[in-house]
Amino acid sequence: MKVFIKYIFKNMTEKKGRFVLLILSIALSTALLVACTGLVDVIKDGFTSQLTEMSEGQDIYVVNNSDNPYFTEQDIDTSNLENIVGRLETVGVISENEKIRYVSVSGRKSYDKSIIEGEMNYEDNSASCMISKRIADERDINIGDILSININGEEKGFEVASIAANEGTFYGDTNNSFNIIVPYEYLNEEMDAHDTYNVITAQVKSGSVKKFVKQFNNANEFFEASNIGDISFIGVGTLNVSLYGMLSIVVLVSSIIIYGVFKLIINERLSVIGTFMSQGATKKKIERIILSESLMYSIIAGIVGSAIGELILFGIGRMVSPLAKYKIYLPFNVNYVHVIIGIIFAIILSILSAYMPVRAVRKLEVKDVILNRVESINKKGKAKFIIGLIIFVASIVLYEVDKKPSVLSVIEMIGIIVGLIMIVPTIVKLVSSLFCKIFKNNTNVYLAMNNVRTSKLLRNNIVLIIISLTSVFLVSSVGETMKDVVNDAYEEMKYDYKIQSIMASNDRISTTDRIIEKLNSIDGVDKDSICPELRTMGEIKGQTILVMGVEPKTYADMNLYLKLKEKKYKDDYEEFANAEDNAVVITEVKAKEFNKKKGDMIDIVVNSKTYTFRVAAIIDGGLYNNSTFCLIKKSDMIREMHIKEADEITFKVNGDSEQVMDEVRPYLYSIGVQYSTRAEDTQKNIENNEMMSKVISAFSYLAMFVASIGVLNNIVICFNQRKKEFAVLASVGMNVGKRRNLILTESLICVLWSIIIAIPFTLFVNLLVSNSLKYSGLLFDIAFSWTSVPVFSTLIVAIILLASLSTVRKSKKLSVVGELKYE
Template sequence: MHILFKFMMKNIFEKKLRFVLIVFSIAVATAMTFASMGVSNSYNEMILEKMKAKVGDADLIIYSNDKNKSTFLDRTEIENEITNNKAAYIFDGEGIYKSDNNILKLNIKGCEIEDLNKISSIKLIGSSDEGLSLKDNEVIISNNISKKLNLSVGDNINLKVEGKEITAKVKNIAINKGPFLESAGEMNVIIDNKGLSKLLSREKLITSVLVNVDNKENIEEYKSQYKNNLPNYDIKETINKEDLQNRVKQFTLPFYLMLIIVLIMAGFIIYSAYKVIIIERMAVIGTFRSIGATKCSTNIILIIESLIYGILGGGIGLILGIPILNYLCDSTNVLKSYGVETIVKINNINYIYSFLLAISISFISSIIPIMNSSKISVKEIILGTFSENKRLKLGNLVLALIFLIIPTIYLYKYKFTGVFLISISCPFLIFIGAALICPYFMKIFSYLFKELYRVFLGNLGAIALDNISSSKALINNVVLLMSTLSAVIAIYVASNSVSGLIITQYEDMNYNFKIQGSKLKYAKDDIYNLDYVNNYMEEIILNGVEVKDKDFDIKRLEGIEEDKFLDFYSNVEIYDDKGGLQDEILKNLQSGNNIIINNILAKKKNIEIGDKIQLKIEDKEIIYNVIGFVKGDYINNLGVALVDKELLKEYISIGYENNVLIKNNNTYDVTSNKLKEDLESYNLTISSKEEELKVDLQENEGLMNSLESFSLMALLIGSLGIMNNLMVSFMYRKKELAVLSSVGMSRFQRGYLLLIEGATIGIIGGILGALEGIFISNFIEDITYSLDAYLKVEISIKLVVLLGALGAILIMVASIVPIIKSSKLSIVEEIKYE
C-alpha cells in the first residue's frame, strides 16, 4: 500500500497541467456555490436595510386613521397603553433646502434623539454615539449631504419647513445608514422635536410612534391589543416577512439554476480527467495487480487521490468565493440609488456546505471511471486490448425522444399553466434529452456527410467524421459544448429581454416628468397653471394587495384617471367579453367598486368578467367586480390592475404612493430643477423620464451582468472539459494512430485529422447549442409567468450566432493540446507488443 501511495503522489505532481485543471474546476464550483449561498443572505440584509430606513428595529408603527379628527397623535393616550415596550414619538415633516446650485427635498424628523437611537441606531462620523443629544436648533445630517453641500460640524444651514425659513446648526454628521438612507434629490435631517416646535412657533406635534416589542413572539398579540384599545389609530407591522422572503427567493433563483449548470460542467471535467488518469496509469496498475495488489487497494488509492483534489480545490474555492461574493453583492445591489451600501453577509455554515460539496463532487465524478477500471482484467491491461464501449443503447434513444417531445407538446398546447415546477422542469428535460440524442444525431450526420467530407477534406476528413460518430469521448464534447452554450444563450436572452422590456416600457409611457410627495393634492392646481405643462395625470399606487381567500395577490393596484389613462400609456389594450370600446370599459370604473385585471393574471387564475374578488386594503376588505382585462408588456410584467382613483382614496389613509405624470409643451425646454423651483413650497420629489429609465437600467444591469458572468464561467470550464475529452479520445486511439503512422501518415496529417475533428465538433456543437438555447429560451416567458413576473422574450439572432461562434472557436483552441501531443507520438512505444 505504501508503494501505491508513493506512486500516486509522484503521478499527481508529474502531471501538473491536469492537476491544475481538476483543482481549478473544483475550485470554481466551490466558489460559485459559496457565492450563490452568500448572495441570498446578503440580498436579504440589503432589503432589510432599506425597509428599516424609516423604522429601524421597531416592530410596530402607530399613526392616525380616518376615525381620528386630527392627523396628529395624543402622546399621553398612547403612553398609557404601551407601557411595557420601548417607543419613539416622532414628527415626520417635509420641507426644502435651496442654494445656488442645489434644490433638495427635505425630510425632517423631530423626536427625542435618545428614544429614537434605541430603536433606530444612529452611527456618527468621527465621534461616539454614546450620550447622543440634541437641543434647540441642533441637527444631525448625513455624511453624503455633508460632502455634497460642504458642511461641517458647527456650520449653520438654512431650511424651509411648513413655509417658514429656519436656521439649523449642524451638531453631528451620521453614516448613511438607517434614518439617513437618502434617495437622489433628497436630504434627511433629525432635530429635537421641542426645538423644532420653538423654531416654527407652534406646539410640539407627533405624527407616528415606533414601538419595539420586547418579546418578538408576541408581536401579533400586542398589535391586536393596541388596535382594540386605540381605535383612533392604525397599528401596522413595520416589515412584511412574507414579502421579504418572496423577494429574496425570486432574486436568488436564477443563481441557483445557473449553479446547477456549473456543477454539471465541473463534474463532467473531473469525470473525463479521471478517465485520462486511469488510461495513463493502466499499465502500471496492471503491473501492480500482476504482482499481488488487489482491485480494492488500487481503487482506494485512486479514491484517495480524488479526495486530495477535492480538499485542495475546496480550500482554494473558499478563498476565491469571498471576492466573487463581494462582486455579486455589489453588482446586484439594486438599492444603491436609495443610499443602501453593499452588505456582504457570510454565514459560517456556508463554508462547511461548500467544502463538503467540493469533496462530494470530486468523489462522485471520479468513482465511475475508477469502478469501470476495476472491471478490466490484468490480461487486457498487459496486452493493451481494453477500449471504450462504442455501443449505443436503444433505451437512451427512446428516453431522449420522450424528454424532447414532452416540452414541445407543453410549449405549443399547454403553455402558461402557472405551475413553477412544470415550467422549470421543461428546460431540464430538453437539457437531458438533447444530451441523450446527440450520439444518434452524430451517427446520422456521419452517414449523410461522410462522402462530402471525403470530397472536400480528403480521406482524413472522412476518417475524422467516422471517429467523432464512434467515439464516446468526442461525442461527449459535442454534448458538453451544446449544453453549456444553450445555458449561456438562455441567460443572455433573458438579460436582453429585461433591458428591452424596460426601454419599451418607458417608450410606451407618454410623460416627461414624474412628481411624488404627500402634498400633491394641494399642488395640482399650481401644476396645471404652469405655462409649460400641457397635461397631467394623477395615479395612486398600492403594492402587494392581498386578495382574500385566494392564493394570489394584486402586485400593483393603480388608481387612475380614466379619461387620461390611454393618453399617458400607449400600446395598452383594454377589452371585455362583449367587444366593448376601451374608453367605455375604463369609464365604467367610476360606477362603483369595479376593477380591470391584467390578462396574464386573469388567465393564470381563471378570472372571468363578472367575477367578484375581495381586496384587503389596509384593514378594510372591499369587494370588487371584474369588468375587463388589460394587457401590455409593462402591465403584464408588473402585474397591474386598474381601479378608479377617487374611489380608491376612500379606502386608504396614509402611506400610499401618489404620483403625478406631466407632459410639457414642446415649445419649452424644461428641466427637473425648473419644476422644483416653481413648486418648491410643496416639498415634492421630481424626476424626468430619462432619469428614471437610467436608474431602472442600472438596477437590472448588475443582476444580469452577474448571471452572465456565471454563464461565461460555465462556458470556460466547459471548454476545459472538452480539451480533456479530446485528450481521452487521443489516448484511446494512440495505438490506432501509431499503426497509421507506421504505414505512412505524417505528423502533419495526424494534426490535420485532429484539427478536423475539433472544428467539426465546434461547428456542430455550436449550431446545436444555439438551437437548444433558443428552444430553452422559449420557456423563460412561462417560468417568469409562474413567478408572477411575466417577461416577454425577444431572441436576438445576432446574439445567438455570436455566442455559437464563440463556442466553436473555444473548441478549436482546445484541440491544440492533443495536436501537440500527437506530434510527439512514439510509433515503437505504442505498437511494440503487436
C-alpha cells in the same frame, strides 16, 4: 488508513494541471450554488441591519393616518411597549443648481448618541440644529454656520449648534439625503402641534414584533404601526430564478467534465489497476479507491467553492451598500448552513459524475489491462440513444399538445436538454459516416470525419460546446428581447413627463393635490392627461404585491400597454371604474396563482391590516412590474388605507414643452419634487434590465469557460487513447505537420457540428424558456439573437483551437516504436 489516504492524495497531485482543472470545475459550481442560496439573505439582512441602526434600536414606529396627523402616547395602547420616544418630523429640501437634496427634520426633546462638537439646547424654540460629522465635512459646515432649508415652500435658516457622530439617525446620511435634529419646541410652534407628535417609536417588550404590528393595526383604524426591520423586495426572486437556471447549465457542464476526467484517470492507470488485480484486489475495492479519490477532490473543491461563494456574496453586499462612497458597507456574516450545503453538493456532484466511468472497471480483464489493450469500456450507445430519443420526442409532443405556460414548460425544457445530450453523439456518428463517403478523396477531412465518427470523446466535445453555445445564445436573445419589449412598452405609455419623489405634507391638503392644482393652472398642460398614481406594498396570501391606487379613466388613457380600453377588458374595466364597492383589478398571473376568478372576494394585507376587495376584472399584466400588481381606485386607497400622496403623477404637454416646464420646474424644485421625461424613464428601465442581463451573461461565459476545460480534457484523453493510431499513421508517412492539421481539422469539425445543432436547438429552447418565464410571471416571447451567432461562434472557434494546441505539441513528441512495441 494513513498510507491509503497518502496514496490517493499522491494520485490526485501527480498531474497538477488536471488537479487544478477538476477542483476548479467542481468549485465553480459549488460557488454559484452558495451565491444563489445566499443572495436574497445577504441583501435583505444587510438592509435590515442598516435600518435597525438608523432607528437607534427601536422596533416600530407609529403614525396617525387621520386628517389630523398629531397624537400623544395616551392616544395609543403602550402596555407592551418600552423606550417610547415621540417626536415631530417633516421633510425639507435644498435646491442647488437644479439638483434636489432631501433633509429629514426631526424635532426632539433629547438625543443620547455621541456628540463630537457643540451643544444643543432642546428646550429652546430657536432655529438651531444638529448635523452629522459626515455632512459637516462634505458640505464644509462649522458650528455657527447657517443651513438654509426649504420647508413647505418657505425658506428656513438653521444655525448649526452641534455636530454628532455618524451613528444612530445619522448613520445613513449622504450629501443628497441627510438628517438634522432641531429642538422639539421649535417644530412644535412651527407646525402648531400643541405639544403632540406625528411619529412615535418604541421597542416591543415581549413577543414577535411582526405579530404585535398586526394586532395593533387591526385594533386601530387610523393609527398605523410599522415594523422598522421588515423589508420586502420584488424582482430579487426573478433574478434568483434566472441565476438558478444558469447554475443548472454550469452544473451540467461540470458533471460532464468530471465524467471525462475520471475516464482519463482510469485510462491512464490501466497498468496500475491491472497490477492491483493481479495481486488479488477485487474490482469493488478498486472502485472504492477511485471513488475515494473523487470524494477527496469534492471535499477540497467544496471548501474552495464555498469560500468563493461567500466571497461573491461579500462582494455583492459591498456593491449594493448605499454608503459605499463613505467606505461604509452592509454588515456581512458567513452563513455556515450555506457552506455545509455547498460541501454536500460538491460531494454529491463529484461522486455521481464519477460513478459511471468508475463503474466500468467491472468489465476489465486482467490480461488486457496489464498489456494496455483496453479499446472500449462502455458500449451502451444504442440504449442511450433510444432513451434519449424518447425523452426528446416526448418533450416536443408535450409542448405541441399544450403550448400554454405551466409547470410542464419547465419539465419540457429539462427533458429536451437531457434528450439532446443523449442523442447528439449517435446522430453525429451516423451523419459523419455519410460525410466520410463524400470526402473519401480528401485524406485530411476523411480522417478527421472518421475520427469524429469513431471517437466518443470528440462527440462529447460537441455536446459540451452545444450546451455552452445554447446558454450564451439564450442570454443574448433574452437581453435583446427585453430591450425591445421595454421600448415597445414605453411607446404605449402616453405621457410626456412624470413627477415623482412626492413628499407627504403636514397640512390637511396633500402635496399631491397641490401639484395637481398647480398643473391645472398652467396653460400648455393637458388637463385631461393628469394621472396621479398612489402606490403601496401589500400581500395577498403571503405573496408580496404592488397595490396601485388610480383614477380609472385617466389611467386607462395613459397606460395603453395594459390595453384596458380594448374590447377584451373594456366592459370589466368599466365595471371596476363604476363600482360602488371596493373593487380590484388583478393580473392573469396572480389570478391563477391565487385561484381567483371574476366576482370572487380577495383579501389584501397592507401594513398588517386586511382589506377585502371584489375582483372586478382580470387582465394580462405583461411585463408591467412582472405582472405582480393590482389596481384599486384612488379614492378607495385614500379612504380605506389612508394613503394620500401619489407615488407619481404623469401628464402630457400641448405646444412648447420647454416653455411649460420653465413654469412648472421652479415650483417642483421648491417643494422637493423631481421629474423625468418618458425617454429618460425608458432608458433607465433598459439599463436596469441590462444590469440583470449582465449578471446572467456572466454565468453563460462561465459555462463556456467550464465547457472549454472539459473540451481540453477530452482532447487530451482522445489523444492518449489514439496514440497507437497516430503511431501507425506516422509509420506510413504522416509527418508532424499533417498530424497537426488533422487535430485542428477535428476541432473545427466539432465546432461546426456544434454551431449547426446549437442554432435550431436554441430556437426551440427559446419557445420553452418563454413558456417557463410566462409561468413564473415574465410575459414575453424570446426572439432569437442572430447578431450573437458570428460573435460567439468566432469566440468558441478561438477557444477550441487554443485547447487543441497542447495536443498538437504532444503529437510532435510521439514515439512510434514506444507505442507499437507490443504490436
